[in-house]
Amino acid sequence: MLPTKIFRALLKATPRSVYTTRLLSEDSAAPTRNRATCTLIPGDGVGPELVYALQEVFKAADVPVDFESYFLSEVNPVLSAKLEDVTASITKNKVCIKGILATPDYSVAGELQTLNMKLRNELDLYANVVHVRSLAGVKSRHKDIDTVIIREQTEGEYSALEHESVHGVVECLKIITREKSKRIAKFAFDYAVKNNRKKVTAVHKANIMKLGDGLFLRSCEEMAVLYPRIQFEKMIVDNTTMQLVSNPNQFDVMVTPNLYGNIVDNIASGLVGGAGVVAGASYSADAVVFEPGARHTFAEAVGKNVANPTAMLLCGAKLLRHINLPTYSDQITTAINKVLLDGRIKTKDLGGQSTTQDYTRAVIANIQ
Structure with a gap:
């Protein structure tokens, strides 16, 4: 069973409809002309619980953002909004924050293209960016990733x-x-330049898939020539996975084809504490969708109040920085870091016994 507050919130999302969640009360002194609107997709599994934690933190920080919320689901199609309505909202608002969407088991007959794939293709969300970094207070085998x-x-x-x-x-x-190979390569090198990164590693399997991965690798090599100040290296994907778990600090920016990136994302997330602490974002030329970096719905924990909201809160902080609200972003990020560093409030995945609500309240208490 879902917590009562979350269940009531979901009930408002009547089939194929949209509801707007105001984070500030109607009598707030904040001028509405300065408020931003963001599309919100709660997702499946513990997604609605994590989104609720995000909304509570935004409310406590008086964040001037309104959520235009859609329940989108492939495993709960009766309650799901239409995909075209969701994509229209994201296209209009330019920003979205999203929980993870579950995909039905392979044994269930249906379309080959999942709802996740349809959303990415409709919006041309071609670049998925996951920043994997060590967090103070989170124990891991490797440091300073x-x-x-x-x-x-x-x-x-x-x-x-x-x-x-x-x-x-x-x-x-x-x-x-x-x-598309040259487009993602250019995105990676532009990201490195903009964020003062020193090296780009192209992950491939061109030694076996000589034409397909060979084309991807050549595209990266051609793009590297245009960025002489950025060091470029190439690495076979199986060696990459070994190097990640043995010496992850050697990597700076990695650029990968689709499947390899999915695998590398999850391995790297495991090195710094798991799916609950890594944020990600997917970019098109016109919009950004912020979502946890490791895509797990944690369906077995629904309603148990044990999910770690850190990744979702970090997504929210990234969203605020993207829409030019850096002060609010820093407040939330600093509060998260204080809670993790203090170490008294930890969810089960981090070795503690605290609940999702305990953790959320602790973050709120540290917002200044």
Whole structure:
């Protein structure tokens, strides 16, 4: 069962409808002309609980943001809004914060293209950026990890082009194009320049997939020539996974095709504390969708008040910085760091016994 407050909030999302959540009361002194509107997708699993924690923190910090909320789900289609309504909202607002969407089990008949894939393709969210860094107060085997993983997420193995040519033989097509490979490579090098990064590592399997991954790698090599001040290296994906767990500090910015990026994201997230502490974002030319970096719905914990809201709160802080509200972003980030460093309030995934609500209240108490 979901907590009562969250369940009531979800009830407001009537089938194929939209509701707006005001984070400040109507009698607030904040001028409405200075407020921003952000699309909100609670997601599946513990997503609604994490979103509720985010809303409470935003409210406590008097953040001038209104949420235009849509319940979008592939596993709960009766309550789900229409995809076109959601994409229209994101296109209008330019920013979105999103919980993780669950995908039905492979044994369930349905479309090959998942709702996640449809959302990315409709909005052309081609660049997924996950900043993996060590957090003070979170125990891990390695220290001072600070790596950015940039993943192309509109083609590759996630092209939904599969068919059974004869009984018992399935062909799955991996699509790699020069245009999208060069686009993601340019994004990675531009990110490195803008954020004072020193090195870009292209992750590939061109030694085996000579044409597909070969095209991706050549695109990265060609782009590297245009950025002589950024060190460039290439690394085979299986070696990359070994190097990540043995010496992660060697990596700065990584650029990857679709599937490899998904795998590398999760490995790297595990090195710094798990899915509950890593934030991510997906970029198109016109919009940004902020979501946890490691995509797990944690469905087994629904209603148990044990999920770690850190990743979602960090997503919120990143969103605020993106829409030019850095003071609010810093307040929330500083409060999170204080709670983690103090170490008295920890959710189970971090070795403690505190609840989601305990953690949220602790963050709110540290907002200044």
